[in-house]
Amino acid sequence: MTAFIIRRLLISIVLLFFISLISFFIITLTPGSPYPWGELNPKVSEDVKRVFREKFHLDRPLHEQYGFIMRDLFTGQLRSIKDERPVLQKIAERLPATLVLNLGALALSLSFGLLLGVYGARYAGRPPDVITSILAFVFIALPSFWVSYLLAIGLVNYAAVPILGTHTIGVTFANGLEVFLDRWWHVMLPASILAIGGIAVQSRFIRASMIETLREDYIRTARAKGLDENAVFYRHALRNSIRPLITGIGMLLPALIGGAVIIENIFAYPGMGRLGYEAVLERDYPTLVALNFVTAALVLLGNLLADVLYAVVDPRVRLE
Amino acid sequence: MITTTPEPLEAAAAGPMARALRRFRADKIGLFAVAMVCLLGLISLTFFILDRLGIPWPMDPNATNLERKLMPPNSVNWLGTDNLGRDVFSRLLNGAYISLTVGFVAVFVSLFIGVTVGAIAGYFGKWVDNLIMRIVDAIMCFPTFFLILTAVALVGPSIFNIIVVIGLVSWTGTARLVRAEFLTLRESAYVQAARAIGQRGRKIIFRHILPNAAAPILVTAVLGVPSAILTEAGLSFLGFGVQPPQATWGNIIADGKTYILDAWWLILFPGLAILVTTLSFYLTGDALRQAVETRSERQ
Numbered sequence: 096m097t098a099f100i101i102r103r104l105l106i107s108i109v110l111l112f113f114i115s116l117i118s119f120f121i122i123t124l125t126p127g128s129p130y131p132w133g134e135l136n137p138k139v140s141e142d143v144k145r146v147f148r149e150k151f152h153l154d155r156p157l158h159e160q161y162g163f164i165m166r167d168l169f170t171g172q173l174r175s176i177k178d179e180r181p182v183l184q185k186i187a188e189r190l191p192a193t194l195v196l197n198l199g200a201l202a203l204s205l206s207f208g209l210l211l212g213v214y215g216a217r218y219a220g221r222p223p224d225v226i227t228s229i230l231a232f233v234f235i236a237l238p239s240f241w242v243s244y245l246l247a248i249g250l251v252n253y254a255a256v257p258i259l260g261t262h263t264i265g266v267t268f269a270n271g272l273e274v275f276l277d278r279w280w281h282v283m284l285p286a287s288i289l290a291i292g293g294i295a296v297q298s299r300f301i302r303a304s305m306i307e308t309l310r311e312d313y314i315r316t317a318r319a320k321g322l323d324e325n326a327v328f329y330r331h332a333l334r335n336s337i338r339p340l341i342t343g344i345g346m347l348l349p350a351l352i353g354g355a356v357i358i359e360n361i362f363a364y365p366g367m368g369r370l371g372y373e374a375v376l377e378r379d380y381p382t383l384v385a386l387n388f389v390t391a392a393l394v395l396l397g398n399l400l401a402d403v404l405y406a407v408v409d410p411r412v413r414l415e
Numbered sequence: 416m417i418t419t420t421p422e423p424l425e426a427a428a429a430g431p432m433a434r435a436l437r438r439f440r441a442d443k444i445g446l447f448a449v450a451m452v453c454l455l456g457l458i459s460l461t462f463f464i465l466d467r468l469g470i471p472w473p474m475d476p477n478a479t480n481l482e483r484k485l486m487p488p489n490s491v492n493w494l495g496t497d498n499l500g501r502d503v504f505s506r507l508l509n510g511a512y513i514s515l516t517v518g519f520v521a522v523f524v525s526l527f528i529g530v531t532v533g534a535i536a537g538y539f540g541k542w543v544d545n546l547i548m549r550i551v552d553a554i555m556c557f558p559t560f561f562l563i564l565t566a567v568a569l570v571g572p573s574i575f576n577i578i579v580v581i582g583l584v585s586w587t588g589t590a591r592l593v594r595a596e597f598l599t600l601r602e603s604a605y606v607q608a609a610r611a612i613g614q615r616g617r618k619i620i621f622r623h624i625l626p627n628a629a630a631p632i633l634v635t636a637v638l639g640v641p642s643a644i645l646t647e648a649g650l651s652f653l654g655f656g657v658q659p660p661q662a663t664w665g666n667i668i669a670d671g672k673t674y675i676l677d678a679w680w681l682i683l684f685p686g687l688a689i690l691v692t693t694l695s696f697y698l699t700g701d702a703l704r705q706a707v708e709t710r711s712e713r714q
Contacts, residue, residue, distance in 0.1 A: 241686030353560030
């Protein structure tokens with residue numbers, strides 16, 4: 096197990112190197128410049144431009160710029176072009192909100208995906224399965240921003256569900272529990288919308304895996320010894336759907352984090368997605384590179400955890 | 416989708432193509448989805464041609480009329496008007512081709528890259544495979560939509576750039592699939608035989624392996640179209656899609672969101688258009704998958 100984790104960490108480092116290269120070159124090779132005043136602004140003197148360029152190493156060749164960015168990133172010195180604050184600090188401020196939103200959406204995707212998928216598999220080929228399948232495809236096909244606005248209209252008009260931010264502003268809560276409930280109340284709507292696609296994908300995945308499991312020999316044995324179909328299904332087959340459940344963690348994470356960019360913008364949710372969107376608008380290269388790096392590292396970590404979990408729950412899996 | 420029709424036994428002899436076709440024909444939801452896809456294709460082509468010919472029908476999508484702004488659906492403007500008095504129905508029809516073009520061409524780009532990369536990795540194996548698959552793994556760690564948004568925003572939004580960026584980012588799934596197919600097919604008897612009679616690598620790849628991997632590639636292609644359409648709509652919504660005054664389904668919603676509580680029709684109809692389109696493609700893709708699957712999912 097330890098050997099496996101060490102090996103995976105080494106591979107992750109190689110992957111992170113590729114990731115940093117890809118994100119750096121996508122960002123720097125595109126036309127345009129990161130100057131906050133606009134490239135051709137005549138009011139900015141040549142000296143100011145030169146100082147700015149030197150400060151952010153923009154006067155160096157690309158491979159040296161890459162070296163500087165990576166060095167600064169790892170020493171925590173990397174600063175945003177926009178406000179010159181340390182990038183890692185900016186990201187760290189947004190990290191808790193992002194984790195809550197994405198882990199919430201992940202939990203919703205996995206749990207409701209499991210329910211829907213198991214239900215579909217139980218009635219495979221029959222009307223309940225056809226209906227849940229179509230429902231799953233509708234969920235995948237829905238544009239999340241559209242759902243957000245429709246729900247926002249409905250909820251603002253007919254219910255008191257908050258649609259902005261992470262907490263009620265201007266209210267001091269009596270105790271930690273109330274603060275927690277307030278935050279939970281705020282994150283519920285964005286997390287649910289973010290999870291819609293994940294629920295659908297995960298349910299298809301679980302359904303296929305359950306149907307596959309039902310063809311296994313041990314299921315035939317269970318049926319042969321006279322167990323009724325419910326016992327076979329819920330006691331013997333269902334246990335195996337824990338595997339696609341875990342694989343789903345690694346599969347869904349990148350999509351969730353990417354999808355959160357839109358959701359966080361709509362619901363004024365201060366997470367990393369919004370930070371990224373703002374950085375894109377401001378062409379803030381250091382923030383963009385660091386953000387891509389950090390999210391990719393989180394995804395890799397999620398994958399590693401999923402693999403370890405996989406080996407823990409499934410004795411047939413040997414980690415090498 | 417799932418059908419309950421039992422398969423006649425004698426048909427099993429009739430080759431995989433015939434079997435797939437027969438299964439597909441029995442799938443009513445799949446057939447309906449294909450019909451919808453064709454209809455949508457026809458609509459967008461028609462209105463693209465009308466637009467280029469300069470025939471404003473049913474109305475000029477970009478003609479403003481401030482006296483009739485934010486009109487709810489009525490007999491003149493069937494789906495209402497926006498904040499500049501432009502006819503929403505005309506704009507929807509006029510923007511249809513953007514979605515479908517982005518969907519199809521981006522998938523074509525991503526297929527081209529994915530198949531090439533996957534074929535190289537799967538056929539040559541060893542360190543080539545290792546290197547390529549590590550790069551694929553690295554790209555798969557990126558939050559896709561954010562990567563696309565970054566690239567499109569920096570290059571500058573235009574239909575061409577959007578297509579290229581979506582294509583460049585979304586080929587990894589295809590590459591993995593093609594590689595897996597190649598790894599299996601490479602060891603099959605007929606490929607061994609082709610190699611034994613001295614055929615060259617390129618010929619083996621294109622003549623012997625690729626045609627046999629065509630079915631799963633086709634399925635991923637069809638399923639790739641709606642996700643490209645959704646990505647384009649999302650970009651449009653954030654203001655990085657095809658730029659105004661050209662109407663796209665995403666930017667009608669983005670413009671309409673300011674008037675969300677007064678003008679629901681600006682949000683509802685473009686979203687429905689997107690939903691119907693993506694759903695048709697997903698259902699078509701799923702029906703195709705069921706039809707070409709060698710091992711039936713039915714119990």
